[in-house]
Amino acid sequence: MLSFESMIAWRFLKESRSQTILILLGIIIGVSVQIFLSSLISGLQQNLIEQTVGDSPHILLKAQENSPKSILQKGNQSLIIPVIAAAKKDAYILSYQPILKKLDTYSDLKVVSPLVDGSGFITKAEVSRPVVVKGVFLERADGIYKINQRINTGKAVLGGTGVLIGRSLAEDLKIETGSIIEVRTSGGNSGTYAVNGIFDFENTAINSSWIFMDIYRSQALFELNGAVSRIEMQIEQVFQSESISQKIKNDFPDFLIETWQTNNRQLLSALQSQSASSYMIQFFVLLAVTLGIASVLAIAAVQKSREIGILKAMGTRTNSASRIFLIQGAVLGLSGSILGSLVGVGLIKLFQIASQSGGALSFSIRVEFRTAITLIVISTIASIGAALFPARKAASLVPIEVIRNG
Amino acid sequence: MDNILVSLDSVNKVYGDEVKTQVLFDVSLKIPQGQFLALIGPSGSGKSTLLNILGALDRPSSGTILINQQNLGQLNENQLADFRNKFLGFVFQFHYLLPEFTSIENVLLPYWIGKGKPNRQIFNEAQRLIERVGLANQINKRINLLSGGQQQRVAIARALLNRPQLILADEPTGALDTKSGDQVLDLMQEINGENNTTFIVVTHDRNVALRAERIIELIDGRICKDFFPQEMGEKKSIEILESHACAWDDQSQK
Numbered sequence: 001m002l003s004f005e006s007m008i009a010w011r012f013l014k015e016s017r018s019q020t021i022l023i024l025l026g027i028i029i030g031v032s033v034q035i036f037l038s039s040l041i042s043g044l045q046q047n048l049i050e051q052t053v054g055d056s057p058h059i060l061l062k063a064q065e066n067s068p069k070s071i072l073q074k075g076n077q078s079l080i081i082p083v084i085a086a087a088k089k090d091a092y093i094l095s096y097q098p099i100l101k102k103l104d105t106y107s108d109l110k111v112v113s114p115l116v117d118g119s120g121f122i123t124k125a126e127v128s129r130p131v132v133v134k135g136v137f138l139e140r141a142d143g144i145y146k147i148n149q150r151i152n153t154g155k156a157v158l159g160g161t162g163v164l165i166g167r168s169l170a171e172d173l174k175i176e177t178g179s180i181i182e183v184r185t186s187g188g189n190s191g192t193y194a195v196n197g198i199f200d201f202e203n204t205a206i207n208s209s210w211i212f213m214d215i216y217r218s219q220a221l222f223e224l225n226g227a228v229s230r231i232e233m234q235i236e237q238v239f240q241s242e243s244i245s246q247k248i249k250n251d252f253p254d255f256l257i258e259t260w261q262t263n264n265r266q267l268l269s270a271l272q273s274q275s276a277s278s279y280m281i282q283f284f285v286l287l288a289v290t291l292g293i294a295s296v297l298a299i300a301a302v303q304k305s306r307e308i309g310i311l312k313a314m315g316t317r318t319n320s321a322s323r324i325f326l327i328q329g330a331v332l333g334l335s336g337s338i339l340g341s342l343v344g345v346g347l348i349k350l351f352q353i354a355s356q357s358g359g360a361l362s363f364s365i366r367v368e369f370r371t372a373i374t375l376i377v378i379s380t381i382a383s384i385g386a387a388l389f390p391a392r393k394a395a396s397l398v399p400i401e402v403i404r405n406g
Numbered sequence: 407m408d409n410i411l412v413s414l415d416s417v418n419k420v421y422g423d424e425v426k427t428q429v430l431f432d433v434s435l436k437i438p439q440g441q442f443l444a445l446i447g448p449s450g451s452g453k454s455t456l457l458n459i460l461g462a463l464d465r466p467s468s469g470t471i472l473i474n475q476q477n478l479g480q481l482n483e484n485q486l487a488d489f490r491n492k493f494l495g496f497v498f499q500f501h502y503l504l505p506e507f508t509s510i511e512n513v514l515l516p517y518w519i520g521k522g523k524p525n526r527q528i529f530n531e532a533q534r535l536i537e538r539v540g541l542a543n544q545i546n547k548r549i550n551l552l553s554g555g556q557q558q559r560v561a562i563a564r565a566l567l568n569r570p571q572l573i574l575a576d577e578p579t580g581a582l583d584t585k586s587g588d589q590v591l592d593l594m595q596e597i598n599g600e601n602n603t604t605f606i607v608v609t610h611d612r613n614v615a616l617r618a619e620r621i622i623e624l625i626d627g628r629i630c631k632d633f634f635p636q637e638m639g640e641k642k643s644i645e646i647l648e649s650h651a652c653a654w655d656d657q658s659q660k
């Protein structure tokens with residue numbers, strides 16, 4: 001049922017059509033610019049983050065620095081040298097299986113992959129190059145590194161003595177699939193392996209140094225006695241890393257947990273200041289639009305003072321008279337911002353089509369439903385706020401003034 | 407004895423804060439239910455001021471007004487608004503209708519303000535009132551497409567909808583030619599006869615005044631004359647109107 005105030009408000013809006021359209025246009029432009037801007041920036045940021053952390057672990061579980069001591073205490077002479085060498089870089093997780101078993105039960109972890117990380121030299125025909133050996137369970141590591149997709153020649157298989165090497169390394173040392181290579185560790189161990197496949201990570205540093213190896217073989221090579229360097233994890237929502245890592249920390253208080261944010265502080269603060277400036281722009285757009293609505297509605301209130309005076313003479317209460325203008329503000333704000341959101345979505349579609357044909361856009365922009373709803377709510381509240389001034393004017397209007405002065 | 411509907415007791419009105427102008431001086435007055443009263447007087451004598459006070463649109467500087475036993479001085483702004491809505495009907499010189507609305511919508515406004523969306527029955531009542539004022543063909547026409555006389559009649563229909571006890575009219579015929587002025591006056595008198603609705607009509611028009619049941623003349627904010635033209639006969643009435651003697655002259659002469 002339509003209240004008396006809404007009916008009058010609606011009539012006033014319909015009657016002063018040009019003012020109504022003017023205000024609506026203002027809101028539509030403001031909101032669509034806000035939608036466009038915020039979606040573009042969040043699309044850019046999402047894309048940047050995905051590129052940065054998409055194929056690297058989001059959360060790491062590492063041993064505390066003191067754990068090598070316990071290895072030393074075992075008194076196993078053959079272990080000491082490589083472990084001390086390794087300990088300069090990192091400590092090892094001695095018994096990772098129970099941890100793995102527990103982590104596998106976490107529903108918010110997409111991938112859990114233990115890793116042996118060691119350095120050495122690869123030698124072929126008297127030429128040697130430094131390499132980083134990545135000892136993995138291929139099926140698990142594939143979830144993070146997408147190895148299968150990145151194999152150029154050969155097969156992504158790590159059974160037996162099989163290894164996978166990078167494209168640059170292969171070109172450099174003229175290695176092909178099926179070639180036999182020798183890997184020598186800084187600790188003096190060595191092993192010979194068959195190259196099963198050559199991968200391309202589109203990253204020269206990785207392509208020229210990484211070697212994927214079966215985790216058990218790498219443990220043997222580095223004489224780790226079943227230990228691993230760390231456990232790498234990926235999650236669905238990259239920004240939930242802090243809360244998930246906290247959960248892991250609670251379950252494994254003896255270990256170090258790192259998130260992708262730890263290693264990407266600079267990127268994050270850059271993104272943050274970008275967001276801040278985008279909010280700033282949005283705030284001023286909102287302010288400009290609100291002031292515009294306020295001034296147009298204030299003029300409308302003056303123009304309608306005769307009508308308001310008559311309504312009051314006939315018994316319209318003060319609050320009721322104010323509400324007529326607040327309702328106008330709400331109607332304008334709500335409909336304008338809904339239309340503005342639609343226009344904003346349209347703008348983004350256009351932008352995507354335009355830049356796709358130019359080939360410039362390598363990422364997708366999505367309008368977040370939540371962003372649109374937030375903007376609609378804020379704009380509606382701002383419009384009601386803008387209507388406060390004419391509403392107060394209507395409230396303070398004395399009917400005899402109007403009747404006396406015509 | 408007649409039922410007293412309106413009772414004014416020593417009503418004074420002073421305008422202005424720094425420069426004070428007193429407009430009404432100790433006006434006391436009793437108006438019985440169903441009376442058709444004409445309020446006359448020269449320009450600036452305080453007719454509109456008195457009418458606005460009677461219409462709960464303005465408050466007196468001192469003195470009391472009782473309408474229907476309700477002391478208006480005891481009501482706050484919202485209560486006054488409700489009182490206007492329930493008990494009073496207004497017909498102003500410049501008709502004061504909402505130009506955005508049709509005739510029937512304007513007539514329905516007082517009901518809508520007071521009680522919310524009108525039902526079928528109220529709608530029919532509004533329709534009947536518009537037909538009653540002779541505008542059956544203009545029901546759904548927008549107000550600004552009607553002539554001045556037609557608008558004034560819509561204003562009367564509007565003043566009637568909430569079945570008010572008291573209708574206040576400030577120069578309802580002032581902007582009309584003689585013929586449509588007469589029609590409007592006929593209409594008000596018919597309604598006065600049918601429903602026993604009390605009318606207070608401010609007018610400059612002597613002929614309009616002479617058709618009233620009672621004439622009160624204000625001069626400089628005081629009641630100068632108060633008489634019943636129908637009882638006096640037209641000749642005597644015109645004599646009284648043309649004389650410059652006032653009620654207070656008699657008293658001061660004594």
Ligand SMILES: Nc1ncnc2c1ncn2[C@@H]1O[C@H](COP(=O)(O)OP(=O)(O)OP(=O)(O)O)[C@@H](O)[C@H]1O
Pocket residue numbers: 421422427429447448449450451452453454455456
């Ligand atoms: N708000 C006000 N402030 C100051 N003086 C006022 C105000 N309203 C009316 N007056 C003065 O009060 C006096 C009476 O005015 P009022 O409008 O009641 O006269 P009136 O009898 O209706 O005159 P008219 O026949 O011209 O309509 C006038 O002198 C007018 O100037």
Ligand SMILES: [Mg+2]
Pocket residue numbers: 453454455576
């Ligand atoms: Mg007047």
